[in-house]
Amino acid sequence: MYEVDELRDALDREYPKSTGRGGDWQDVLARTPARRPKMPRRLSPGIALAAAVAVVAAVVLLWPVGDGSTGILERARAVATDGPVVHLILGAEDAHMTEVDLNTGKRRQLQGRHEQWFDPERGFHDLYTVDGRVKQDILYPAGSTPETERQFREFAAAYRKALESGRASVSGKGTFNGDDVYWIRFHVRYPSFGIPEYDADHEVAVDAETFEPRFWRAIPTEKSLSAREATESEIELWETLPAGRGDFTAEAEGNALEEGWGGLSRLGPRSVEQAPAILSRPVLWLGPDFAGLRIAAIFELSAERGKGRSVAERTPAAELCYGPRLNDTSCEAPYPSAGKRYVQLTETDAPHRWFGWDQAIEPSEGTIILNGFERLHAQGFARKEGTYLVINASDEPLLVQAAKALERLP
Numbered sequence: 450m451y452e453v454d455e456l457r458d459a460l461d462r463e464y465p466k467s468t469g470r471g472g473d474w475q476d477v478l479a480r481t482p483a484r485r486p487k488m489p490r491r492l493s494p495g496i497a498l499a500a501a502v503a504v505v506a507a508v509v510l511l512w513p514v515g516d517g518s519t520g521i522l523e524r525a526r527a528v529a530t531d532g533p534v535v536h537l538i539l540g541a542e543d544a545h546m547t548e549v550d551l552n553t554g555k556r557r558q559l560q561g562r563h564e565q566w567f568d569p570e571r572g573f574h575d576l577y578t579v580d581g582r583v584k585q586d587i588l589y590p591a592g593s594t595p596e597t598e599r600q601f602r603e604f605a606a607a608y609r610k611a612l613e614s615g616r617a618s619v620s621g622k623g624t625f626n627g628d629d630v631y632w633i634r635f636h637v638r639y640p641s642f643g644i645p646e647y648d649a650d651h652e653v654a655v656d657a658e659t660f661e662p663r664f665w666r667a668i669p670t671e672k673s674l675s676a677r678e679a680t681e682s683e684i685e686l687w688e689t690l691p692a693g694r695g696d697f698t699a700e701a702e703g704n705a706l707e708e709g710w711g712g713l714s715r716l717g718p719r720s721v722e723q724a725p726a727i728l729s730r731p732v733l734w735l736g737p738d739f740a741g742l743r744i745a746a747i748f749e750l751s752a753e754r755g756k757g758r759s760v761a762e763r764t765p766a767a768e769l770c771y772g773p774r775l776n777d778t779s780c781e782a783p784y785p786s787a788g789k790r791y792v793q794l795t796e797t798d799a800p801h802r803w804f805g806w807d808q809a810i811e812p813s814e815g816t817i818i819l820n821g822f823e824r825l826h827a828q829g830f831a832r833k834e835g836t837y838l839v840i841n842a843s844d845e846p847l848l849v850q851a852a853k854a855l856e857r858l859p
Contacts, residue, residue: 518619521631524660526612532689533570535605539563539665540683544579545821549829551853552815559810559818563682566695567605574697582810589703604665605687608653611635620652625664629657637667648672662687713803715778716749719767723747724858727767730798730836734769734858735851742771742790748779750795752803764801769794771851772843792851793841805839806830817852819845831855 529535544561559580566574570591577585611617612633620634633655638648647669654664666681724732724747737744750766770780772791780793800806805820809830812818817840820828827845831838831852838855842848 521619521655521660522612522615522617522633525617525631525633525655528655528660528687528689529605529609529612529662530689532694533568533692534690534695535565535567535609536686536688536690536695537563537565537567537605537684538686539565540685542682543821544584546579546809547819547821548580548812549817549819549849549852550815551817551849565605566697568692568695568697570692571695571697573606573703574695574699576696576699579810583700584810586700587703588697588699588701604651607637607651608635608662608665611637611651622657623654625654628663630654630663631657631660638672646672711752711754711803714751714753716751718777719747719749721747721858724767724769727765728796728798728836730796731834732767732796732858733794733833733836733838733855735771735792735794735854736856739771739792739854740790740847740850742792745770745772745774746780752797752801764797764799764803766801766804767794767796769796790843790847791841792843792847794851795839795841797837798835800837806837811837817849819848 539562541560541562544559546559548557548559549555550557561577561579561584564576564578568591572591573589575585575587575589576583612635617633617635620632622629622631624630631654633653635651636649637651639646649667649669651665651667653662655662662684664681664683666679668679719727724734727749734744747770748768750768752764752766754762768780770791770793773789774780780791795804797804800811805828808820808822808828809818812830812832814832817829817831820830827842827848829840829842829848829852831840833855834857838852840848840851842851
């Protein structure tokens with residue numbers, strides 16, 4: 450097991466290692482799973498010997514030219530570092546979003562797709578789409594991507610670095626989607642500069658013929674504070690491109706996302722008569738009573754963003770509480786007392802991350818998107834008459850029922 454470690458990199462630059470290491474054939478055989486043919490339980494000595502020779506011969510034929518695992522790593526390194534630009538497409542993954550058609554009740558699990566470009570001169574372009582709709586499109590200029598972003602997003606950079614530095618090893622041979630693959634293992638650890646530390650074992654399955662990556666997984670160790678669950682993904686495409694190639698245009702720049710400050714202001718309760726003035730779009734409600742719950746309060750909110758002491762941007766919001774409320778400024782939802790039923794509506798003129806829209810894509814009219822990440826309560830995202838709604842409810846059936854009952858507040 451080897452590590453991608455900044456401190457170790459610095460030491461290696463001062464005290465280079467010898468790269469002329471030979472392979473260990475016994476170790477190769479020990480780590481190579483033999484495929485046993487189906488035979489009768491009792492074998493004659495001659496048949497047993499022939500079977501053993503066949504297994505070893507198969508291993509030798511599949512082993513690349515070179516010195517055991519060293520040859521595999523050299524071939525993988527040649528593929529991974531051919532061009533300065535890396536284009537990576539990860540296979541479909543669970544986006545943890547379910548789209549519900551409010552007219553038919555039909556449900557559809559949405560899939561995500563990750564496409565990434567890496568260039569040491571131009572930076573890192575990260576494009577994430579769900580069901581063909583853009584959820585995240587960010588460009589991090591070269592030299593500006595934080596370490597915490599890099600270890601989670603720049604899988605390609607960590608993989609290339611491990612191969613180039615000699616800190617990768619061949620952990621075994623197997624099959625993936627019916628094709629023979631070699632598993633290449635490396636360790637990624639980032640020091641904690643006042644932030645939780647990331648520490649995980651990474652494995653990449655490379656095609657036994659082309660040596661192109663086909664599958665990737667990361668398993669956090671007990672030392673990791675940044676990530677607890679294993680992540681994995683099929684690799685649809687791995688290609689290296691000449692300098693200047695690739696897509697490095699994006700909707701947002703990573704540096705700009707962190708500039709300035711942001712916050713949420715609660716401006717107090719509003720009457721039913723005052724509520725329509727909060728938004729430029731129609732304010733929607735469920736009537737004075739809904740599913741045995743009375744409307745408890747309507748509040749006006751404002752998401753604010755700016756630099757220094759000045760506010761550069763304000764996004765108004767209306768919050769409607771059905772069931773219990775916490776106090777005179779906010780609903781008790783989304784963290785009510787156990788057993789209490791409730792519905793909370795948060796409405797804006799446009800989707801805004803402060804109200805949870807970073808967890809979902811923009812829904813179509815007549816549908817609601819359920820957030821599979823939320824565990825404490827049911828949460829859904831809807832759009833009606835141009836108004837964007839985040840709906841929190843004590844349970845999912847009540848949430849879907851509320852989404853169907855939305856109407857203009859008179």
